[in-house]
Amino acid sequence: MKIHSAAVTINRRSLALGALAKVGSVALFFFRIVGQSVPALGRPALVVKQIYNAGARSLVVIMLSGLFVGGVLGILGDDLLQRFGSESALGVVAALGLTKELGPVLTALLFAGRAGTALCSEIGLMKATDQLAAMEMMAVDPIRHVVAPRFLGGLIAMPLLAAIFNCIGIYGAQLVGISMMGIQPGTFWSQTQDAVGIRDVNEGLIKSVVFGAACSLLAVYEGYHAEPTAEGVGLATTRTVVTSAVLVLLLDYILTAFFL
Protein backbone atom coordinates (compact mmCIF):
# COMPACT_ATOMS: atom_id res chain seq x y z
CA MET A 1 0.00 0.00 0.00
CA LYS A 2 2.76 2.42 0.97
CA ILE A 3 4.64 1.85 -2.26
CA HIS A 4 1.43 2.25 -4.31
CA SER A 5 0.46 5.53 -2.66
CA ALA A 6 3.99 6.84 -3.06
CA ALA A 7 3.85 6.08 -6.78
CA VAL A 8 0.50 7.86 -7.05
CA THR A 9 1.89 10.92 -5.28
CA ILE A 10 4.93 11.06 -7.52
CA ASN A 11 2.68 10.67 -10.58
CA ARG A 12 0.46 13.54 -9.50
CA ARG A 13 3.41 15.75 -8.72
CA SER A 14 5.05 15.10 -12.06
CA LEU A 15 1.74 15.75 -13.77
CA ALA A 16 1.40 19.08 -12.02
CA LEU A 17 5.01 19.92 -12.77
CA GLY A 18 4.49 18.87 -16.37
CA ALA A 19 1.50 21.16 -16.74
CA LEU A 20 3.38 24.01 -15.10
CA ALA A 21 6.34 23.45 -17.38
CA LYS A 22 4.10 23.53 -20.43
CA VAL A 23 2.47 26.80 -19.37
CA GLY A 24 5.90 28.30 -18.86
CA SER A 25 7.10 26.99 -22.20
CA VAL A 26 4.12 28.51 -24.01
CA ALA A 27 4.69 31.84 -22.30
CA LEU A 28 8.39 31.89 -23.19
CA PHE A 29 7.54 30.98 -26.78
CA PHE A 30 5.05 33.84 -26.86
CA PHE A 31 7.70 36.32 -25.76
CA ARG A 32 10.05 35.01 -28.44
CA ILE A 33 7.39 35.52 -31.08
CA VAL A 34 6.58 39.02 -29.85
CA GLY A 35 10.26 39.85 -30.00
CA GLN A 36 10.40 38.69 -33.62
CA SER A 37 7.08 40.22 -34.66
CA VAL A 38 8.38 43.63 -35.62
CA PRO A 39 11.12 42.26 -37.89
CA ALA A 40 8.54 39.89 -39.37
CA LEU A 41 6.38 42.88 -40.27
CA GLY A 42 9.30 44.12 -42.29
CA ARG A 43 8.44 41.39 -44.79
CA PRO A 44 4.76 42.18 -45.39
CA ALA A 45 4.43 39.67 -48.23
CA LEU A 46 4.82 36.80 -45.76
CA VAL A 47 2.27 38.26 -43.36
CA VAL A 48 -0.21 38.97 -46.15
CA LYS A 49 0.02 35.37 -47.31
CA GLN A 50 -0.64 34.16 -43.78
CA ILE A 51 -3.62 36.49 -43.39
CA TYR A 52 -4.94 34.91 -46.56
CA ASN A 53 -4.34 31.42 -45.21
CA ALA A 54 -5.87 32.04 -41.82
CA GLY A 55 -8.60 34.49 -42.76
CA ALA A 56 -9.72 34.41 -46.36
CA ARG A 57 -9.66 30.63 -46.50
CA SER A 58 -11.85 30.38 -43.37
CA LEU A 59 -14.43 32.74 -44.83
CA VAL A 60 -16.78 30.09 -46.16
CA VAL A 61 -17.08 28.19 -42.90
CA ILE A 62 -17.45 31.39 -40.87
CA MET A 63 -20.14 32.84 -43.12
CA LEU A 64 -22.18 29.65 -43.27
CA SER A 65 -21.94 29.14 -39.52
CA GLY A 66 -22.84 32.76 -38.90
CA LEU A 67 -25.93 32.47 -41.05
CA PHE A 68 -27.14 29.35 -39.27
CA VAL A 69 -26.34 30.64 -35.79
CA GLY A 70 -28.24 33.82 -36.59
CA GLY A 71 -31.15 31.77 -37.86
CA VAL A 72 -31.20 29.68 -34.69
CA LEU A 73 -31.12 32.84 -32.58
CA GLY A 74 -34.03 34.13 -34.60
CA ILE A 75 -36.16 31.03 -34.14
CA LEU A 76 -35.25 30.39 -30.52
CA GLY A 77 -35.41 34.03 -29.53
CA ASP A 78 -38.82 34.44 -31.10
CA ASP A 79 -40.15 31.36 -29.35
CA LEU A 80 -38.85 32.41 -25.94
CA LEU A 81 -39.84 36.07 -26.25
CA GLN A 82 -43.37 35.18 -27.32
CA ARG A 83 -43.90 33.74 -23.85
CA PHE A 84 -43.30 37.23 -22.41
CA GLY A 85 -45.05 39.11 -25.15
CA SER A 86 -41.92 40.93 -26.31
CA GLU A 87 -41.27 39.52 -29.78
CA SER A 88 -40.16 42.97 -30.90
CA ALA A 89 -37.02 42.53 -28.78
CA LEU A 90 -35.73 39.78 -31.07
CA GLY A 91 -33.18 42.07 -32.66
CA VAL A 92 -31.89 43.04 -29.24
CA VAL A 93 -31.43 39.41 -28.21
CA ALA A 94 -29.69 38.46 -31.44
CA ALA A 95 -27.47 41.55 -31.71
CA LEU A 96 -26.35 41.67 -28.08
CA GLY A 97 -25.88 37.91 -27.84
CA LEU A 98 -23.79 37.84 -30.99
CA THR A 99 -21.63 40.93 -30.50
CA LYS A 100 -20.88 40.30 -26.85
CA GLU A 101 -20.55 36.53 -26.62
CA LEU A 102 -21.41 34.18 -29.44
CA GLY A 103 -19.56 36.02 -32.20
CA PRO A 104 -16.09 36.01 -30.64
CA VAL A 105 -16.40 32.60 -28.97
CA LEU A 106 -17.86 30.65 -31.90
CA THR A 107 -15.52 32.31 -34.38
CA ALA A 108 -12.57 31.42 -32.16
CA LEU A 109 -13.66 27.78 -31.91
CA LEU A 110 -14.20 27.53 -35.67
CA PHE A 111 -10.92 29.35 -36.26
CA ALA A 112 -9.09 26.92 -34.00
CA GLY A 113 -10.63 24.03 -35.87
CA ARG A 114 -9.93 25.31 -39.37
CA ALA A 115 -6.98 27.68 -39.31
CA GLY A 116 -5.40 26.46 -36.09
CA THR A 117 -5.06 22.92 -37.37
CA ALA A 118 -3.70 24.18 -40.70
CA LEU A 119 -1.07 26.32 -38.93
CA CYS A 120 -0.11 23.51 -36.58
CA SER A 121 0.22 20.81 -39.22
CA GLU A 122 2.15 23.12 -41.58
CA ILE A 123 4.77 23.93 -38.99
CA GLY A 124 4.76 20.37 -37.65
CA LEU A 125 5.39 19.00 -41.14
CA MET A 126 8.18 21.51 -41.69
CA LYS A 127 9.74 20.27 -38.50
CA ALA A 128 9.26 16.62 -39.43
CA THR A 129 10.89 17.15 -42.84
CA ASP A 130 13.79 19.01 -41.20
CA GLN A 131 13.02 22.29 -42.98
CA LEU A 132 13.19 24.22 -39.71
CA ALA A 133 16.57 22.69 -38.87
CA ALA A 134 17.81 23.55 -42.39
CA MET A 135 16.72 27.16 -41.88
CA GLU A 136 18.60 27.37 -38.62
CA MET A 137 21.73 26.02 -40.30
CA MET A 138 21.46 28.76 -42.94
CA ALA A 139 21.28 31.36 -40.13
CA VAL A 140 17.68 32.13 -40.99
CA ASP A 141 15.62 32.44 -37.85
CA PRO A 142 12.65 30.07 -38.25
CA ILE A 143 10.72 32.05 -35.65
CA ARG A 144 11.04 35.21 -37.69
CA HIS A 145 10.28 33.70 -41.07
CA VAL A 146 7.87 30.90 -40.32
CA VAL A 147 6.28 31.25 -36.89
CA ALA A 148 5.84 34.99 -36.38
CA PRO A 149 4.11 35.68 -39.74
CA ARG A 150 1.65 32.86 -39.06
CA PHE A 151 0.97 34.16 -35.56
CA LEU A 152 0.42 37.69 -36.87
CA GLY A 153 -1.75 36.40 -39.69
CA GLY A 154 -4.03 34.63 -37.23
CA LEU A 155 -4.05 37.60 -34.86
CA ILE A 156 -5.11 40.03 -37.59
CA ALA A 157 -7.61 37.67 -39.20
CA MET A 158 -9.58 36.77 -36.05
CA PRO A 159 -11.26 40.13 -35.24
CA LEU A 160 -12.21 40.56 -38.89
CA LEU A 161 -13.70 37.08 -38.99
CA ALA A 162 -15.61 37.73 -35.77
CA ALA A 163 -17.03 40.98 -37.20
CA ILE A 164 -18.14 39.19 -40.36
CA PHE A 165 -19.69 36.43 -38.24
CA ASN A 166 -21.62 39.01 -36.20
CA CYS A 167 -22.96 40.84 -39.24
CA ILE A 168 -24.07 37.70 -41.01
CA GLY A 169 -25.55 36.39 -37.79
CA ILE A 170 -27.66 39.50 -37.30
CA TYR A 171 -28.67 39.27 -40.95
CA GLY A 172 -29.69 35.66 -40.41
CA ALA A 173 -31.70 36.58 -37.33
CA GLN A 174 -33.57 39.33 -39.13
CA LEU A 175 -34.15 37.02 -42.09
CA VAL A 176 -35.85 34.51 -39.84
CA GLY A 177 -37.61 37.10 -37.73
CA ILE A 178 -38.96 39.35 -40.46
CA SER A 179 -39.66 36.88 -43.23
CA MET A 180 -40.78 33.88 -41.24
CA MET A 181 -42.01 35.20 -37.89
CA GLY A 182 -43.57 38.39 -39.21
CA ILE A 183 -41.76 40.95 -37.05
CA GLN A 184 -41.82 44.49 -38.45
CA PRO A 185 -38.42 45.52 -39.81
CA GLY A 186 -38.77 49.01 -38.34
CA THR A 187 -39.38 47.61 -34.87
CA PHE A 188 -36.55 45.12 -35.22
CA TRP A 189 -33.91 47.67 -36.16
CA SER A 190 -35.01 50.53 -33.95
CA GLN A 191 -35.15 48.32 -30.87
CA THR A 192 -31.75 46.91 -31.76
CA GLN A 193 -30.22 50.34 -32.22
CA ASP A 194 -31.67 51.47 -28.91
CA ALA A 195 -30.27 48.55 -26.99
CA VAL A 196 -26.83 48.05 -28.49
CA GLY A 197 -24.17 50.49 -27.34
CA ILE A 198 -20.69 51.09 -28.70
CA ARG A 199 -19.40 49.56 -25.47
CA ASP A 200 -20.92 46.18 -26.33
CA VAL A 201 -19.31 46.17 -29.76
CA ASN A 202 -15.96 47.13 -28.21
CA GLU A 203 -16.14 44.30 -25.71
CA GLY A 204 -16.69 41.82 -28.53
CA LEU A 205 -13.78 43.30 -30.46
CA ILE A 206 -11.38 43.03 -27.53
CA LYS A 207 -12.52 39.46 -26.90
CA SER A 208 -11.93 38.44 -30.51
CA VAL A 209 -8.40 39.91 -30.48
CA VAL A 210 -7.53 38.06 -27.26
CA PHE A 211 -9.00 34.81 -28.58
CA GLY A 212 -7.14 35.23 -31.86
CA ALA A 213 -3.86 35.62 -30.02
CA ALA A 214 -4.59 32.58 -27.85
CA CYS A 215 -5.60 30.28 -30.74
CA SER A 216 -2.74 31.34 -33.00
CA LEU A 217 -0.21 31.04 -30.19
CA LEU A 218 -1.31 27.53 -29.26
CA ALA A 219 -1.37 26.44 -32.91
CA VAL A 220 2.15 27.60 -33.71
CA TYR A 221 3.45 26.34 -30.37
CA GLU A 222 2.11 22.83 -30.85
CA GLY A 223 3.38 22.75 -34.41
CA TYR A 224 6.84 23.98 -33.47
CA HIS A 225 7.18 21.54 -30.57
CA ALA A 226 5.54 18.54 -32.22
CA GLU A 227 7.21 15.14 -32.39
CA PRO A 228 8.88 15.05 -35.82
CA THR A 229 6.86 12.04 -36.95
CA ALA A 230 3.56 11.65 -38.78
CA GLU A 231 1.90 10.46 -35.60
CA GLY A 232 3.41 13.30 -33.64
CA VAL A 233 2.02 15.92 -36.02
CA GLY A 234 -1.42 14.34 -35.82
CA LEU A 235 -1.36 14.36 -32.02
CA ALA A 236 -0.16 17.95 -31.98
CA THR A 237 -3.03 18.96 -34.23
CA THR A 238 -5.66 17.43 -31.98
CA ARG A 239 -3.97 18.95 -28.93
CA THR A 240 -4.22 22.36 -30.63
CA VAL A 241 -7.96 22.15 -31.07
CA VAL A 242 -8.64 20.81 -27.60
CA THR A 243 -6.38 23.24 -25.75
CA SER A 244 -7.58 26.18 -27.87
CA ALA A 245 -11.21 25.38 -27.12
CA VAL A 246 -10.65 25.14 -23.36
CA LEU A 247 -8.44 28.23 -23.26
CA VAL A 248 -10.92 30.29 -25.30
CA LEU A 249 -13.78 29.39 -22.98
CA LEU A 250 -11.68 30.12 -19.91
CA LEU A 251 -10.60 33.51 -21.29
CA ASP A 252 -14.22 34.20 -22.23
CA TYR A 253 -15.28 33.70 -18.63
CA ILE A 254 -12.51 35.93 -17.34
CA LEU A 255 -13.16 38.69 -19.86
CA THR A 256 -16.93 38.62 -19.37
CA ALA A 257 -16.46 38.94 -15.62
CA PHE A 258 -13.91 41.69 -16.19
CA PHE A 259 -16.22 43.69 -18.40
CA LEU A 260 -19.21 43.45 -16.14
Add this chain to the structure above:
Amino acid sequence: MAQSNRSIEVGTGLFVLLGFASLGFLTTQLPGSGLQLTRTADSYAVVAKFDNIGSLKVGAPVEMSGVRVGSVTAINYDASVYKAAVNMAIDRKYDKIPDDSDAAIQTSGLLGANYIAVGPGGSDTYLKAGSEMTFTQSAIVLENLINKLFSSVASGGNKDSDSGSKDSGSKDSGSKDEGSKDSGKPSGGKSSK
Protein backbone atom coordinates in the same frame (compact mmCIF):
# COMPACT_ATOMS: atom_id res chain seq x y z
CA MET B 1 2.88 27.43 -54.73
CA ALA B 2 -0.28 26.46 -56.58
CA GLN B 3 -1.74 30.00 -56.60
CA SER B 4 -0.06 33.04 -57.99
CA ASN B 5 0.98 35.88 -55.72
CA ARG B 6 -1.48 38.20 -57.38
CA SER B 7 -4.60 36.21 -56.58
CA ILE B 8 -3.45 35.75 -52.98
CA GLU B 9 -3.06 39.49 -52.57
CA VAL B 10 -6.44 40.19 -54.15
CA GLY B 11 -8.08 37.55 -52.00
CA THR B 12 -6.52 38.93 -48.84
CA GLY B 13 -7.46 42.45 -49.81
CA LEU B 14 -11.08 41.49 -50.35
CA PHE B 15 -11.15 39.64 -47.05
CA VAL B 16 -9.70 42.56 -45.10
CA LEU B 17 -12.11 44.94 -46.84
CA LEU B 18 -15.05 42.74 -45.96
CA GLY B 19 -13.85 42.53 -42.37
CA PHE B 20 -13.52 46.27 -42.00
CA ALA B 21 -16.88 46.85 -43.67
CA SER B 22 -18.44 44.52 -41.09
CA LEU B 23 -16.64 46.32 -38.29
CA GLY B 24 -17.84 49.63 -39.64
CA PHE B 25 -21.41 48.40 -39.78
CA LEU B 26 -21.20 47.05 -36.24
CA THR B 27 -19.80 50.26 -34.80
CA THR B 28 -21.83 52.88 -36.64
CA GLN B 29 -25.15 51.37 -37.71
CA LEU B 30 -25.85 49.00 -34.88
CA PRO B 31 -25.58 51.18 -31.77
CA GLY B 32 -28.42 53.68 -31.78
CA SER B 33 -27.67 56.66 -29.61
CA GLY B 34 -23.97 55.93 -29.51
CA LEU B 35 -22.53 57.99 -32.31
CA GLN B 36 -25.52 59.94 -33.50
CA LEU B 37 -27.38 62.48 -31.49
CA THR B 38 -27.06 66.13 -30.61
CA ARG B 39 -23.57 67.46 -30.31
CA THR B 40 -23.35 70.32 -27.87
CA ALA B 41 -23.11 72.90 -30.64
CA ASP B 42 -26.57 72.01 -31.96
CA SER B 43 -28.37 72.12 -28.65
CA TYR B 44 -29.07 74.41 -25.72
CA ALA B 45 -29.08 73.36 -22.08
CA VAL B 46 -32.16 73.44 -19.88
CA VAL B 47 -32.55 72.25 -16.30
CA ALA B 48 -35.54 70.82 -14.44
CA LYS B 49 -35.80 69.81 -10.79
CA PHE B 50 -37.72 66.72 -9.68
CA ASP B 51 -38.66 65.22 -6.32
CA ASN B 52 -38.02 61.73 -7.60
CA ILE B 53 -36.42 60.76 -10.88
CA GLY B 54 -37.25 57.07 -10.61
CA SER B 55 -34.88 55.19 -12.89
CA LEU B 56 -34.12 58.01 -15.30
CA LYS B 57 -30.66 57.61 -16.81
CA VAL B 58 -28.25 59.96 -18.55
CA GLY B 59 -28.91 59.74 -22.27
CA ALA B 60 -32.64 59.18 -21.85
CA PRO B 61 -34.71 60.97 -24.48
CA VAL B 62 -36.67 64.17 -23.97
CA GLU B 63 -39.89 64.05 -25.98
CA MET B 64 -42.67 66.42 -26.91
CA SER B 65 -45.82 64.75 -28.22
CA GLY B 66 -43.81 61.60 -28.61
CA VAL B 67 -41.14 63.16 -30.84
CA ARG B 68 -37.59 63.20 -29.55
CA VAL B 69 -36.38 66.78 -29.11
CA GLY B 70 -33.35 66.27 -26.90
CA SER B 71 -31.69 64.09 -24.31
CA VAL B 72 -30.69 64.05 -20.66
CA THR B 73 -27.07 65.10 -20.25
CA ALA B 74 -26.55 65.05 -16.49
CA ILE B 75 -28.36 64.18 -13.29
CA ASN B 76 -27.26 65.78 -10.05
CA TYR B 77 -28.66 66.35 -6.59
CA ASP B 78 -29.38 69.94 -5.64
CA ALA B 79 -28.85 70.11 -1.87
CA SER B 80 -30.21 73.64 -1.60
CA VAL B 81 -33.76 72.68 -2.55
CA TYR B 82 -33.46 68.92 -1.81
CA LYS B 83 -34.43 67.92 -5.32
CA ALA B 84 -32.77 66.13 -8.21
CA ALA B 85 -31.54 68.54 -10.90
CA VAL B 86 -31.74 67.05 -14.39
CA ASN B 87 -29.80 68.82 -17.14
CA MET B 88 -31.18 68.36 -20.65
CA ALA B 89 -29.86 69.28 -24.08
CA ILE B 90 -32.68 70.41 -26.39
CA ASP B 91 -32.11 70.51 -30.14
CA ARG B 92 -31.66 74.06 -31.37
CA LYS B 93 -34.35 73.80 -33.99
CA TYR B 94 -36.96 73.45 -31.22
CA ASP B 95 -36.50 76.94 -29.88
CA LYS B 96 -40.15 77.89 -29.34
CA ILE B 97 -40.91 75.90 -26.22
CA PRO B 98 -42.88 78.10 -23.78
CA ASP B 99 -41.09 78.60 -20.49
CA ASP B 100 -44.10 77.47 -18.46
CA SER B 101 -44.07 74.00 -20.06
CA ASP B 102 -44.07 71.09 -17.66
CA ALA B 103 -41.60 68.24 -17.61
CA ALA B 104 -42.89 64.85 -16.48
CA ILE B 105 -40.95 61.63 -16.10
CA GLN B 106 -42.83 58.84 -17.82
CA THR B 107 -42.22 55.22 -18.62
CA SER B 108 -42.15 53.97 -22.18
CA GLY B 109 -44.36 50.91 -22.22
CA LEU B 110 -45.23 49.05 -19.07
CA LEU B 111 -41.73 48.10 -17.90
CA GLY B 112 -39.67 50.24 -20.22
CA ALA B 113 -37.08 52.89 -19.57
CA ASN B 114 -37.91 56.31 -18.13
CA TYR B 115 -37.90 59.37 -20.32
CA ILE B 116 -38.91 63.04 -19.93
CA ALA B 117 -42.12 64.16 -21.60
CA VAL B 118 -42.49 67.93 -22.05
CA GLY B 119 -46.00 69.29 -22.28
CA PRO B 120 -46.31 72.77 -23.81
CA GLY B 121 -47.50 75.67 -21.70
CA GLY B 122 -49.12 78.87 -22.84
CA SER B 123 -46.53 81.52 -22.10
CA ASP B 124 -45.27 83.95 -24.72
CA THR B 125 -41.67 83.76 -23.61
CA TYR B 126 -39.65 80.74 -24.67
CA LEU B 127 -37.01 78.53 -23.07
CA LYS B 128 -33.44 79.48 -23.81
CA ALA B 129 -30.01 78.24 -22.79
CA GLY B 130 -29.70 77.89 -19.05
CA SER B 131 -33.36 78.40 -18.23
CA GLU B 132 -35.19 76.20 -15.74
CA MET B 133 -38.48 74.42 -16.20
CA THR B 134 -40.41 75.24 -13.06
CA PHE B 135 -43.34 72.87 -13.51
CA THR B 136 -42.20 69.30 -13.01
CA GLN B 137 -43.83 65.98 -12.24
CA SER B 138 -41.84 63.22 -10.61
CA ALA B 139 -41.67 59.63 -11.69
CA ILE B 140 -44.37 57.27 -10.47
CA VAL B 141 -42.76 54.94 -7.96
CA LEU B 142 -44.63 51.65 -7.79
CA GLU B 143 -44.00 51.13 -4.08
CA ASN B 144 -45.68 54.41 -3.15
CA LEU B 145 -48.73 53.49 -5.21
CA ILE B 146 -48.95 50.10 -3.50
CA ASN B 147 -48.58 51.72 -0.07
CA LYS B 148 -51.43 54.07 -0.86
CA LEU B 149 -53.56 51.17 -2.07
CA PHE B 150 -52.89 49.13 1.07
CA SER B 151 -53.62 52.02 3.41
CA SER B 152 -56.86 52.85 1.62
CA VAL B 153 -57.94 49.19 1.75
CA ALA B 154 -56.95 48.82 5.42
CA SER B 155 -58.80 51.96 6.47
CA GLY B 156 -62.15 50.48 5.39
CA GLY B 157 -63.48 48.89 2.25
CA ASN B 158 -66.06 51.68 1.70
CA LYS B 159 -64.72 54.56 -0.23
CA ASP B 160 -66.07 57.17 2.18
CA SER B 161 -65.64 60.74 1.19
CA ASP B 162 -65.34 61.62 4.91
CA SER B 163 -62.49 59.26 5.59
CA GLY B 164 -61.05 60.30 2.27
CA SER B 165 -60.95 63.93 3.20
CA LYS B 166 -59.76 63.11 6.70
CA ASP B 167 -56.93 61.12 5.21
CA SER B 168 -55.85 63.85 2.87
CA GLY B 169 -56.10 66.40 5.62
CA SER B 170 -54.16 64.91 8.47
CA LYS B 171 -53.25 61.28 8.42
CA ASP B 172 -52.88 61.05 12.18
CA SER B 173 -56.47 61.91 13.12
CA GLY B 174 -57.83 59.65 10.38
CA SER B 175 -56.02 56.52 11.50
CA LYS B 176 -56.78 57.19 15.17
CA ASP B 177 -60.49 57.27 14.40
CA GLU B 178 -60.49 54.02 12.47
CA GLY B 179 -58.30 52.40 15.08
CA SER B 180 -60.79 53.10 17.88
CA LYS B 181 -63.65 51.89 15.74
CA ASP B 182 -61.84 48.70 14.82
CA SER B 183 -61.03 47.63 18.35
CA GLY B 184 -63.26 44.76 19.38
CA LYS B 185 -65.08 44.52 16.09
CA PRO B 186 -63.76 41.73 13.88
CA SER B 187 -65.30 43.17 10.76
CA GLY B 188 -64.23 46.62 11.72
CA GLY B 189 -64.12 49.26 9.14
CA LYS B 190 -67.81 49.89 8.71
CA SER B 191 -67.39 53.53 9.40
CA SER B 192 -70.14 56.03 9.96
CA LYS B 193 -73.44 54.83 8.60
